Amino acid sequence: MVKISVVIPTHNREDVVGHAIDSALNQTMTDIEVVVVDDASTDDTRAVVEAYDDDRLTYVRHDVNRGGSAARNSGIERSTGEYVAFLDSDDEWRADKLSRQIGRLETRSEEWRAAYCGFRSERQSAVVSLVDNLLERETGIEGDTELLYAILLLRFSHGGSSTLVVERSLVDELEGFDPTFSRHQDWEFLVRLLQRSRLAYVDAPLVTKHDTGVPDFETCLEARKRYLRKFSDIVVDLSLAGYPVIERHRFSLAKVAFANGRHREGIALLRGSAAPHVRDYFGLGLAVYNGLNG
Incomplete structure (x- = not known):
């Protein structure tokens, strides 16, 4: 069993998925596996992934598009790690991301079964970037109930699933992500997680998130x-x-x-x-x- 399984769901992201994979494979914590789940892409995503010569990398493909939650769940099913970390294919990690989060969890009691971290956003608009820097939404909260309420009240930003590391046993208890959600999959998952575990925080921008446009x-x-x-x-x-x-x-x-x-x-x-x-x-x-x- 490896220490951490990294699950990367992707769909038609041939231009950026390589950056996500590189940031996962280049972690200072090397006892990892990376599972890329291609959710029926119609571009050259498969060729990009299969060009890697690294035994730690596994490619899984859906025959039909099933959505982000189902893709993450397929990755979870193929993973073997003690912990599971999620990385969206248009995001990137700093090299010490996983080691710092695991280090934080392993100094805590058993009720702390997941961790998130700080992040930075790369926006297409300079105005939005300025607002991001000057008026940050609250983050850095640790715990359970207080965090759960903050998420439902939209006064807290955890940066999406790319910031999360979760004990595999907890992921299994939660039965992964809810495939009926086409959006807000990370919110839904995190609310359920906080009903079973406390969430720790690493105070550093270990994830870079990229602007992906306006949702439908x-x-x-x-x-x-x-x-x-x-x-x-x-x-x-x-x-x-x-x-x-x-x-x-x-x-x-x-x-x-x-x-x-x-x-x-x-x-x-x-x-x-x-x-x-x-x-x-x-x-x-x-x-x-x-x-x-x-």
């Missing part, structure tokens, strides 16, 4: 409804305690609507909404601008 509004809307329904008991408890859960998600969805040029839906969602963070006002303005000029 209808896809986001349906996934968000599914997400809030799945955890409706917690949402209701938070709402009764005076926290504006639904209102914050309405504001978040309004930004996506405006960015897609869906101004009527955006205006409707803004009614009765609440911004999760002051930076979201800047995000809303940029979304309106992009939607009008797209």
